[in-house]
Amino acid sequence: MNKKYDVLIIGAGPAGIYLGWELEKKGIRTIIFERDSRTEVGSKMDQFHMDAYTFDEFGVPPPSPETDEYITSFNITNHYSPSGKIVKKMNWPVIAMRFPFFIQRLIKISEADGLQFEFSSRFKCGIFDKNKLIGIVIKKINEEYEYFGRIIVDASGTNAVVRSSLPENYGIETFNINDDEKMYVIQRVIRWLKPDEPHPGTEAKSNTWMYYKNWIAPHFASKANIFGNGQPGGYENVEKANKIFLENIHFPPYEILEEHKATTVYRRSPYSLVGDGFFCIGDSACMTKPFNGEGISLSWIVAKIATDVFIKALKSPNYVSKNELWDINIRYYRDIGAKLAALLAQIPVAANTTKKEMEYLFKKNIIFSGKDFEHMNQYHELHINFGRMIKIIAVFIWGLITQQFSRSTLNSMLKYMKISDKIRKHYEKFPENPEYFNEWVQKAEELWNPVEKMKFILNN
Ligand SMILES: Cc1cc2nc3c(=O)[nH]c(=O)nc-3n(C[C@H](O)[C@H](O)[C@H](O)COP(=O)(O)OP(=O)(O)OC[C@H]3O[C@@H](n4cnc5c(N)ncnc54)[C@H](O)[C@@H]3O)c2cc1C
Numbered sequence: 001m002n003k004k005y006d007v008l009i010i011g012a013g014p015a016g017i018y019l020g021w022e023l024e025k026k027g028i029r030t031i032i033f034e035r036d037s038r039t040e041v042g043s044k045m046d047q048f049h050m051d052a053y054t055f056d057e058f059g060v061p062p063p064s065p066e067t068d069e070y071i072t073s074f075n076i077t078n079h080y081s082p083s084g085k086i087v088k089k090m091n092w093p094v095i096a097m098r099f100p101f102f103i104q105r106l107i108k109i110s111e112a113d114g115l116q117f118e119f120s121s122r123f124k125c126g127i128f129d130k131n132k133l134i135g136i137v138i139k140k141i142n143e144e145y146e147y148f149g150r151i152i153v154d155a156s157g158t159n160a161v162v163r164s165s166l167p168e169n170y171g172i173e174t175f176n177i178n179d180d181e182k183m184y185v186i187q188r189v190i191r192w193l194k195p196d197e198p199h200p201g202t203e204a205k206s207n208t209w210m211y212y213k214n215w216i217a218p219h220f221a222s223k224a225n226i227f228g229n230g231q232p233g234g235y236e237n238v239e240k241a242n243k244i245f246l247e248n249i250h251f252p253p254y255e256i257l258e259e260h261k262a263t264t265v266y267r268r269s270p271y272s273l274v275g276d277g278f279f280c281i282g283d284s285a286c287m288t289k290p291f292n293g294e295g296i297s298l299s300w301i302v303a304k305i306a307t308d309v310f311i312k313a314l315k316s317p318n319y320v321s322k323n324e325l326w327d328i329n330i331r332y333y334r335d336i337g338a339k340l341a342a343l344l345a346q347i348p349v350a351a352n353t354t355k356k357e358m359e360y361l362f363k364k365n366i367i368f369s370g371k372d373f374e375h376m377n378q379y380h381e382l383h384i385n386f387g388r389m390i391k392i393i394a395v396f397i398w399g400l401i402t403q404q405f406s407r408s409t410l411n412s413m414l415k416y417m418k419i420s421d422k423i424r425k426h427y428e429k430f431p432e433n434p435e436y437f438n439e440w441v442q443k444a445e446e447l448w449n450p451v452e453k454m455k456f457i458l459n460n
Helices: 015-023 053-058 099-111 235-248 296-315 322-333 336-351 355-363 371-380 386-401 407-428 436-446
Strands: 004-010 030-033 047-051 069-079 087-098 117-119 120-131 134-141 141-152 183-190 204-211 213-219 226-233 254-265 278-280
Touching: 004 015, 004 296, 004 322, 015 030, 015 099, 015 296, 030 120, 030 141, 047 053, 047 099, 047 213, 047 296, 053 296, 069 213, 069 371, 087 099, 087 371, 099 117, 120 141, 141 296, 183 235, 213 235, 226 235, 226 254, 278 322, 296 322, 296 336, 322 336, 322 436, 336 407, 386 407, 407 436
Parallel strands: 004 030, 004 141, 030 117, 069 204, 141 278
Antiparallel strands: 047 087, 069 087, 120 134, 134 141, 183 226, 183 254, 204 213, 213 226
């Protein structure tokens, strides 16, 4: 068996497969190692959704409606205020799908184009030559195998098995994701006991209640929906939130058919995505959109950038050092990475407002408006020009006068608007040359230090 490749990818999730497929199509010899067996891969979750535009944009055929992978498509998502009385409609086309079938299809499509997979193959450790990563050890049942590649990619999801195993002085942050940097999600499959009566999911197929971080999404079973909640701090908080939610928002009778627990990442990405012979992508690099927790399309954007940079780097016969891969950092962090970092700094403070304050913002169409939700999905930033800023300030002042908004929350929001703006500008100046990286990181640390984490805020 020839165990030398251009690129070794660890993890057959949406990030790893898409990157491997793109590389293989461009003639870069790539192999993916996946811990799970071929039949188990993709079983980490069931229902999920993607923007309908994503498929065309990335050249992935959309799921066919006749298959088990496809659940439904819809354009309108309803966003409800804390009282449930004000609703903002987001007009954004979405396809609801089933993850295991989606992953199996991606594997099939990419295999047809020559991409190789090794299943039931767990990453054990890196192989180094003179402190530089040159290969990996893979454990398959009870046997260990060595594989060598010019670039090793960590696409192993939140465990980040390669990144977190690198030596401390490798120039890559080796952190594991802390408990307070996760959102804990419980998704329940519920069946409506009186399905002919109006219930969430009748008018719009997707509904969210941001204050409670609850949502109703389509499910493939008849008369059923997904009832989801995500909270920081642990699954106990999710249960508390659900109880408070159901005391405040009327749901017609339902029964619970299934329950699934999972966590998603809610923290900044590592300051650098690349090291000598190394690159990390997807959840292993904490790439999720802070406004909705989605990660798949984001990892595909980064995969496109990485493919361009890998092709250039692999042209030379020399070892692929961090410098040859640095352009990935520049292209990601100066553009979409800067926008997402700014939102990550801004969103917790908006989400941590009181019930009354969030109701007021819904009423006044500030942050919680259909147009803002659409803009964030499309451009990954809030749309705040000078005219809108003036309107926002007027709304805040009116909120203070009429006591619908507290001075301390307003001060917090203004403080984090400023910090978020500075973070964005700092990322937009991501250093051209790795020599200036440490200096850049020092300033970035100062900016991130005061940023609030998402909090559990429900108390009534
Ligand atoms: C409940 C929930 C709902 C979500 N809903 C959405 C949604 O609707 N839309 C959306 O875009 N995103 C959603 N996300 C986020 C999305 O699932 C992730 O962002 C995405 O799966 C990340 O892809 P990835 O390839 O980086 O990692 P993963 O999908 O986690 O894949 C990593 C792969 O690496 C493998 N692996 C791990 N360790 C090893 C090892 N040691 N050796 C070899 N292989 C290994 C794993 O088995 C896995 O197959 C959701 C997440 C959760 C938890």
